[in-house]
Amino acid sequence: xxxxxxxxxxxxxxxxxxxxxxxxxxxxxxxxxxxxxxxxxxxxxxxxxxxxxxxxxxxxxxxxxxxxxxxxxxxxxxxxxxxxxxxxxxxxxxxxxxxxxxxxxxxxxxxxxxxxxxxxxxxxxxxxxxxxxxxxxxxxxxxxxxxxxxxxxxxxxxxxxxxxxxxxxxxxxxxxxxxxxxxxxxxxxxxxxxxxxxxxxxxxxxxxxxxxxxxxxxxxxxxxxxxxxxxxxxxxxxxxxxxxxxxxxxxxxxxxxxxxxxxxxxxxxxxxxxxxxxxxxxxxxxxxxxxxxxxxxxx
Numbered sequence: 103x104x105x106x107x108x109x110x111x112x113x114x115x116x117x118x119x120x121x122x123x124x125x126x127x128x129x130x131x132x133x134x135x136x137x138x139x140x141x142x143x144x145x146x147x148x149x150x151x152x153x154x155x156x157x158x159x160x161x162x163x164x165x166x167x168x169x170x171x172x173x174x175x176x177x178x179x180x181x182x183x184x185x186x187x188x189x190x191x192x193x194x195x196x197x198x199x200x201x202x203x204x205x206x207x208x209x210x211x212x213x214x215x216x217x218x219x220x221x222x223x224x225x226x227x228x229x230x231x232x233x234x235x236x237x238x239x240x241x242x243x244x245x246x247x248x249x250x251x252x253x254x255x256x257x258x259x260x261x262x263x264x265x266x267x268x269x270x271x272x273x274x275x276x277x278x279x280x281x282x283x284x285x286x287x288x289x290x291x292x293x294x295x296x297x298x299x300x301x302x303x304x305x306x307x308x309x310x311x312x313x314x315x316x317x318x319x320x321x322x323x324x325x326x327x328x329x330x331x332x333x334x335x336x337x338x339x340x341x342x343x344x345x346x347x348x349x350x351x352x353x354x355x356x357x358x359x360x361x362x363x364x365x366x367x368x369x370x371x372x373x374x375x376x377x378x379x380x381x382x383x384x385x386x387x388x389x390x391x392x393x394x395x396x397x398x399x400x401x
Contacts, residue, residue: 105258105268107251113356114320114327116249116370118309118380119257121235122285122293124217126207132159133236136218143222153233161216205286213287219305227278228302232271234259235306246271248306250320252327255279255296274298282321284314294318310382316358328357328365336391341367344385352383362397364388 107113123133135143147153207213212221222228234240235257243262248255254276259269278298285293285305292311297303308314319325330338345355348369355369368384388394 104260104266105249105256105270107249107256111251111253112327112329114250114252114358115313115316115356116247116353117313117317118245119235119248119294119306119313120237120246120309121219122217122288122305122307123219124213125287125289126214126217128162128164128214129159129217130162132161132217133219133238134159134217135220135222136216137223138221140216140218143220146224147229147233151229151233154239156233156236156239205288205291207287208285213285220303222302222304226300226302227274227298228304230272230274231304232257232259234269234271235304248317250317252276276321279321282318284318310380312382320358324361326359328359330357333357333365334389334391337365337387337389338391340385340387340391344383345369348383360386360396360400362400364394364396364400 121133124130135147137143144153144156144158148155212218220228220231232246234244235246240246240259241261245260245262247258247260247268249258254273256270257272259271279296280299280301281295281297283295283297284291285295287293288307290311292308292314293305294308294314294317295303295305308317316325320327330341333341341355341357344367345352349371352369352371355367358366358368360366364386365388366384366386368382370380370382372380386394386396
């Protein structure tokens with residue numbers, strides 16, 4: 103693993119994220135950075151925060167919408183993650199279900215007529231977001247992730263194939279976060295909006311749609327993180343066997359206690375199918391370490 107939390111904090115979840123992009127015909131593939139007056143603040147970010155120059159997008163005329171609907175090869179990305187392998191009871195499949203199709207826009211002004219991924223006046227928290235979250239500004243082999251701990255959100259950058267330590271790009275305390283909200287009008291419903299206490303926000307896409315749900319549930323407190331030392335002896339024995347069965351390049355597991363008390367153990371494993379792609383291997387276990395089935399409300 104290329105980044106570790108401090109000794110007195112618990113890693114709850116780590117997920118690949120990056121600035122979202124529009125899916126509506128007029129804004130497909132585009133992203134803008136706005137202040138609350140809806141002005142483009144890219145020049146300010148470049149001059150004041152050292153952002154490299156990025157592409158300039160233009161909202162397409164309404165007359166193009168019909169054509170865009172039938173020709174959606176507009177660079178609309180499909181998440182690189184392939185699947186979540188759940189080894190509960192020896193079976194496989196995502197414990198959180200298959201990704202669903204795009205939803206309907208909640209905010210047409212921000213999803214159909216315009217598509218800001220940063221909404222921030224000068225001096226607000228969201229202005230601190232790193233430019234590396236923008237795929238159009240960073241190298242093709244660079245990937246960004248967010249690590250959620252019981253104290254903070256840490257945004258990390260890594261280079262595909264590198265064994266160097268992750269770059270710590272930005273971090274914010276958890277108490278600066280007002281809301282993490284699912285934005286259904288997105289490819290595979292994998293977008294989330296991270297709103298801070300000062301009402302500034304950024305819109306992100308989670309590489310794995312399941313990660314969006316997990317991040318939200320951790321922040322809401324409906325599920326919690328554990329350390330290995332918090333597990334029972336039987337659970338630790340089961341975890342050791344689970345880790346031995348993983349590929350050698352797997353990252354250390356994380357432990358999540360679900361509402362019923364069942365513990366989910368997850369580990370990310372890089373895959374060669376696509377740069378930055380990974381599989382998540384997981385098991386569910388009860389207090390003795392035996393395989394367990396999810397109960398109502400767990401997933």
